[in-house]
């Protein structure tokens with residue numbers, strides 16, 4: 040038999056299963072221009088819709104005149120809040136339990152807010168129609184600063200106060216001021232304050248994690264097509280959570296869920312931007328119902344940057360206490376969170392500040408207390424997890440800066456301070472002071488490996504020499520050594536504590552094995568470039584013994600895929616990846632019974648071996664999975680149903696906690712503020728590695744977005760609420776020019792509760808990268824008295840820092 044001459048190693052290699060750097064199967068179509076993005080969808084008679092947007096950040100609308108717009112050739116309809124009101128669609132629920140205007144209802148709360156929706160025969164006619172809509176505004180006082188907003192008499196959201204102007208309770212409890220949204224606490228306040236107040240050493244710092252934006256290359260958009268004959272609505276769109284969108288559309292439109300089909304085609308990056316529901320989706324659906332024709336809405340770049348889902352915007356005030364020899368004893372963090380005009384943050388319901396309560400980081404901190412106040416301002420809504428698991432990026436930035444500030448206070452090396460406070464390997468599973476149970480970790484091994492790889496001591500010696508040379512006037516360049524050690528928290532999440540809009544955050548996989556031994560697996564997640572079609576087939580290949588090349592992975596069509604909560608927060612591998620393995624194991628269990636029948640032995644007398652079941656102790660007697668698949672369809676097996684299919688809905692028992700150790704070596708020209716990243720070393724531990732090459736790609740991408748955020752990317756406003764960074768001329772997107780040559784490395788500490796031991800990885804490099812780049816800048820100036828300076832560290836701000844430290848003579 041042909042099989043017998045193939046070695047076991049060859050059989051393993053043929054599968055291209057877990058651990059193999061299998062080439063991405065998606066890339067053949069992407070590199071040949073054969074991707075199918077939402078804007079590629081063209082339907083007969085399709086119309087185009089676009090928005091009249093507010094030029095003001097805060098204004099009353101006294102009149103909207105659409106008459107002239109309706110005269111513009113090609114314009115068919117103009118929708119305003121008045122048209123949506125009878126349908127109850129002029130406001131929509133947000134993921135954070137607040138509500139948001141779909142179209143301006145009497146006032147606007149941020150620049151770029153959607154005021155009217157013009158429906159036309161094409162994009163150009165829509166643009167002409169937008170020009171012709173006349174809106175009268177009465178400007179109101181603008182509140183951009185959350186601290187001022189909390190002091191102001193100006194009520195931003197009249198719908199959130201009672202007839203006496205008193206704030207009504209919000210989705211997350213009592214509100215203390217009319218512009219206050221919630222207070223969220225975690226940990227023990229009094230014990231923490233006692234520890235900090237009586238500590239030998241206390242370091243305090245306030246830091247602003249600036250507002251930024253995920254800025255995927257493909258902007259948000261959709262095509263809505265209402266078939267009035269069969270009552271079916273099809274919605275194609277850039278949805279990171281297609282099933283959740285279907286449920287939301289059903290709830291707000293009243294169309295039964297079985298009559299709605301949501302399809303996420305190829306998606307050109309999401310990074311959190313495409314999780315929520317936007318007015319464009321609602322208006323396109325309404326316009327399609329009204330006109331009976333398909334309606335497309337695609338944002339342009341300015342729309343995307345100015346109005347959809349911002350990230351961060353956290354003011355974080357910290358106090359950290361320690362003994363004189365550097366053992367941390369307590370941590371207090373207060374956050375003022377600027378949520379803009381509507382609270383549209385995308386977080387699990389019970390976590391209004393996401394996973395900010397992982398801000399004790401990788402350290403064994405006995406007592407901690409976190410409080411977060413959400414505030415309304417005149418900025419765009421959003422609050423999404425830009426390439427991170429909810430607010431973990433903010434949390435990690437906070438603790439990694441606090442460690443550096445404490446190191447300054449203690450006059451200690453920051454690498455050593457980390458080492459003496461890491462949670463030890465034997466402490467896992469470790470329950471942190473703010474409640475999370477970390478599943479596994481080996482931080483000391485990772486840290487030692489990283490420091491050795493970069494010759495940390497050598498770098499510090501070089502830096503000391505550079506400082507001497509600078510002081511002696513021999514150089515105008517300083518050297519920063521950025522360190523960060525992060526623990527992520529990914530895989531939301533256990534249904535017992537994680538839901539979005541009441542939908543538990545499980546995920547799913549359904550597998551069908553075809554008679555000839557190939558398969559299709561459908562998942563509740565949706566790739567936006569992460570390579571799921573490649574890697575999930577690898578999980579299955581190892582689990583069911585069919586080659587990855589014979590397995591199709593399909594996601595994103597709610598008519599065919601099992602219900603799942605989608606892809607964001609690096610949850611795909613921890614949750615849907617686990618569902619895939621579990622469904623694979625169901626297939627294997629049935630295959631075992633079939634194999635035993637075919638081999639005429641008891642079920643317990645066969646065992647799985649790579650791609651077959653063999654009789655224990657008689658390896659020459661076996662049935663391959665291919666043979667078993669065929670038998671499942673063509674043989675009557677007593678007591679066993681025909682076919683070979685399985686489905687798994689996986690509710691993870693816990694999150695997974697990937698971690699990593701990063702070092703950045705940066706030269707800074709003191710006179711120009713120009714940074715040069717000489718070296719960037721990234722060690723990631725994401726547990727069992729499915730595809731090392733895909734992981735490396737994820738690390739490169741995450742680090743590049745971290746570089747962007749740390750060194751220049753921001754959504755900035757002037758005091759009138761005008762967005763100053765609404766185009767890619769002003770909003771920094773790094774190119775190959777700015778990006779250094781990353782050195783990647785890894786350790787492997789499997790998750791004990793995940794069926795294959797895998798943890799997520801897509802976002803870790805972003806989470807760990809931002810503080811690493813920032814710490815490099817700050818470290819360069821530590822010897823000259825800098826304690827902390829806020830990101831983004833663009834050349835101008837670095838120059839200013841140098842100037843303020845008196846380094847320009």
Ligand code: CDP
Nearest residue numbers: 569574609610611612729730797799800801
């Ligand atoms: O949810 P998302 O896909 O953004 O993130 P992820 O679960 O971290 O996965 C990103 C990509 O890396 C996927 O293709 C994963 O299958 C792959 N990955 C891997 O190969 N090994 C891991 N341990 C984790 C992720």
